[in-house]
Amino acid sequence: MSFTSIPILDLALARDPQTKPQFLADLRHALMEVGFLYLRNVGIPEELWQQVTSEGKAFFDIPKEEKLKIEMKNAPSFLGYSQLAAEITAGKIDHREQIDLSTEHPVPGPSAPLYDNLLAPNQWPSPEVLPDFRAVYTEYMRRMGGISIEFTSLIAEAIELPPNAFTRYFEADQQHKLKIVKYPDVSALGLGDGVEGQGVGPHKDSMLTSYLLQASNHRGLQVQNMRGEWIDCPPIDGTLVVAIGQGMEALTQGVCASTTHRVLSPAAGAGARFSIPFFQGVRASTTFEELESVGVGQVPEGIRRQREKVLEANGGRLDDVEFTFRKGGVATTLGEATLRNRVKSHPDVGERWYPEILQDIREQQAREAAQKQGDTASASGKGDAVDVSTQAQAVEAH
Secondary structure, three states: OEEEEEEEEEHHOOOOOOOHHHHHHHHHHHHHHOOOOEOOOOOOOHHHHHHHHHHHHHHHOOOHHHHHOOOHHOOOOOOOEEOOOOOOEEEEEEEOOOEEEEEEOOOOOOOOOHHHOOOOOOOOOOOOOOOOOOHHHHHHHHHHHHHHHHHHHHHHHHHHOOOOOOOOOOOOOOOOOOEEEOOOOOOOOOOOOOOOEEEEEEEEEEOOOOEEEOOOOOOOOEEEEEOOEEOOOOOOOOOOEEEOOHHHHOOOOOOOOOOEEEOOOOOOOOOOEEEEEOOOOOOOOOOOHHHHOEEOOOOHHHHHHHHHHHHHHHHOOOOOOOOOOOOOOOEHHHHOOOOHHHHHHHHHHHHHHHHHHHHHHHHHHHHHHHHHHHHHHHHHHHOOOOOOOOOOOOOOOO
């Protein structure tokens, strides 16, 4: 039977030799059958949790002119502030306001590949308006980077691979990313009662793993099971929500499920929902050829058979977003694919810094739409227009 709730795992059990085997068994179930899980006792001090939440919420209360000083389109790194409704997912506008941060890197040199523009210093809010913001988020990203590497090694063990199976895909100074997101309720958006607003459209995360701190007591995050049903993933105090990305599914030969999810805008009168997802990075020079031909080595036959049985029991796989991490596309490396996805999600940044990539994406969308229109006309005898912007994508948002 397809899942109807999200499992809760305790990371402290993985750190105790007596309880680790059961933790790995529970993790294997979550990886194969859900692709999502709650994780408690991750090792973040309570005081830091509180600071991350309070500083994150406070960012949205600083004057607009201060936020615009660090607007995303100011730099080619896709780091910085995005105004409400500045991002697109599944062809529709997302109703959210956010700031994108990452573990910091120097500006790349002139001989670096274009996708290395994603490695850069952050655009931080002024210390005059948020004096503690930079220190709090620098420390949180540092700690989460370590936790994500530890958890990835546990994923390897859960599917009977060596703990260091994923190490080749991490740089010595690996970039990880983080967003602080505000989702206004539908009344603040002017959508009216009974209207379902899109906080983030249906998508799958792009890389290995992500870790979501739900920073307010709002429902809205939903995960799609193998029957195509949307399952609520409500906030639970003291937990992070872990999502498996498409890169993880590709590397594990489909054993670890990357699951479609979305965020609905809060109901009228509920106030804004706040969300702080952390995204584990991967070596950008990794090629899709390497993912498919080398990967993390051969996942044991018994483990792969377990995943096949899950799919068979559920009549195959049904979800609203296609799997996009395959060779044969325009991009040959993860860095190129990530850059194209960012341009697709933030066309205003693309227009300023990457006009040729944006033009190529729009031409590709037009070709796909024309093909779809032709297929539809052949099937129905009609020539109705097709929305050119509804192609699936892998994004980073919760």
